[in-house]
Amino acid sequence: MSSAQLEQHHLDLQQLQQVFEPPAAIQSRAHVTSIEAYRDMYRLSVSDPNKFWRQIASEFYWHSKPDGAEEAPILDYNFDLSKGGIYVRWFKGWRTNICYNALDRHVLAGRGDRVAFYWEGNDPEDRTSITYAELLRQVCRFANVLKSNGVKKGDRVAIYMPMVLELVVAMLACARIGAVHSIVFGGFSAGSLADRIINAKCHILITCDGNWRGTKLLSLKSIADKAMSICIEEGNPVVTCLVVSHVKRPRFGSDEAGGDSHSSKPGFRPAKDCPVEMLAGRDVWWHEAMAKEDISDDCQPEWLEAEDPLFMLYTSGSTGKPKGVLHTVGGYMVYSATTFKYSFDYH
Structure with a gap:
């Protein structure tokens, strides 16, 4: 690769790393207003998925929930065959x-x-x-x-x-x-x-x-x-x-x-x-x-x-x-x- 090609390659990499901010009018009314807000959402989804998805689920209509639903985990899963069958269950007992x-x-x-x-x-x-x-x-x-x-x-x-x-x-x-x-x-x-x-x-x-x-x-x-x-x-x-x-x-x-x-x-x-x-x-x-x-x-x-x-x-x-x-x-x-x-x- 020639020096000119190498220089162009570096310029291309810099271009790929540029951040393009959305217009302020769009950003102000967006559901996620900044990259920091996105990272906060992501961190919560990883650290406390039950809390994260419970907040999301509150935006929907649920006809009924079982007793104790507000305290019970909304996500239950098993990926370990030694503990039984593989399954993933969401909102057990909730009806919609x-x-x-x-x-x-x-x-x-x-x-x-x-x-x-x-x-x-x-x-x-x-x-x-x-x-x-x-x-x-x-x-x-x-x-x-x-x-x-x-x-x-x-x-x-x-x-x-x-x-x-x-x-x-x-x-x-x-x-x-x-x-x-x-x-x-x-x-x-x-x-x-x-x-x-x-x-x-x-x-x-x-x-x-x-x-x-x-x-x-x-x-x-x-x-x-x-x-x-x-x-x-x-x-x-x-x-x-x-x-x-x-x-x-x-x-x-x-x-x-x-x-x-x-x-x-x-x-x-x-x-x-x-x-x-x-x-x-x-x-x-x-x-x-x-x-x-x-x-x-x-x-x-x-x-x-x-x-x-x-x-x-x-x-x-x-x-x-x-x-x-x-x-x-x-x-x-x-x-x-x-x-x-x-x-x-x-x-």
Whole structure:
């Protein structure tokens, strides 16, 4: 390395070590206002994790706690096989519902008209948003749709969908009634989908007619049909398949009555070439199920133990058979929301 290159290398290292302070206006309203404040939080989390996480947990709604909960440790674990099975338990005996924490408490606090979720489709002009109040209404209705199809606490529900608003509704509806959802990536094959349905013992599948990925149209329902055939062969039939009409409906903001000029263009909704076969007695259109008169806008949440299962997420399977990782209600709710709050400085 020449002297000039060495000097440049030292300059590069100095540049990497520079500290860039945030604007004062942002820093003053941040959840963590300084590096010193962050270090104080970190030190407490290491020196007294029970105190640290108890303070964090106080920001959430808990329906009930066992006697002595305020003094008992909120974290219990064992990583020593000589002392028994490996386990990690959070908030033992505490009861809550993650859907209630995500939606109801904000609506009850007067934030129902605030936007809860922004959505943008394959076409950047295809966009919409949904408020907390409207999202809660849809979640309650779909939770009742699931219940009308026999889904109850502890049942497993497979979700094979693209990133659409109904995906959010489906996840929260499952969480509301205590059903365990298993999301399968919308780009996986029929075999990969079937493997995960069978392993999780799901008998309900939520999917979509199709999805655009760039200019490529994927017929998710056709893939799901093949997966459900495999499930029958393996003795784990899907009893009900709820299907969202996504690519065949007009994009948001288009003239539904007069059609849409993008209909024949690749990558735009509605898509003309997305065949959907519906099997009578098994397949149900989402919008038809949601529109039934006996489906109520009200669905009381199931109050779950913090260690009750919330969802299963499978590994890719690239190095062997996919393994399902189970996340439980309390620990996942507190940690994921806290990570989001501080990482994105969400207010």
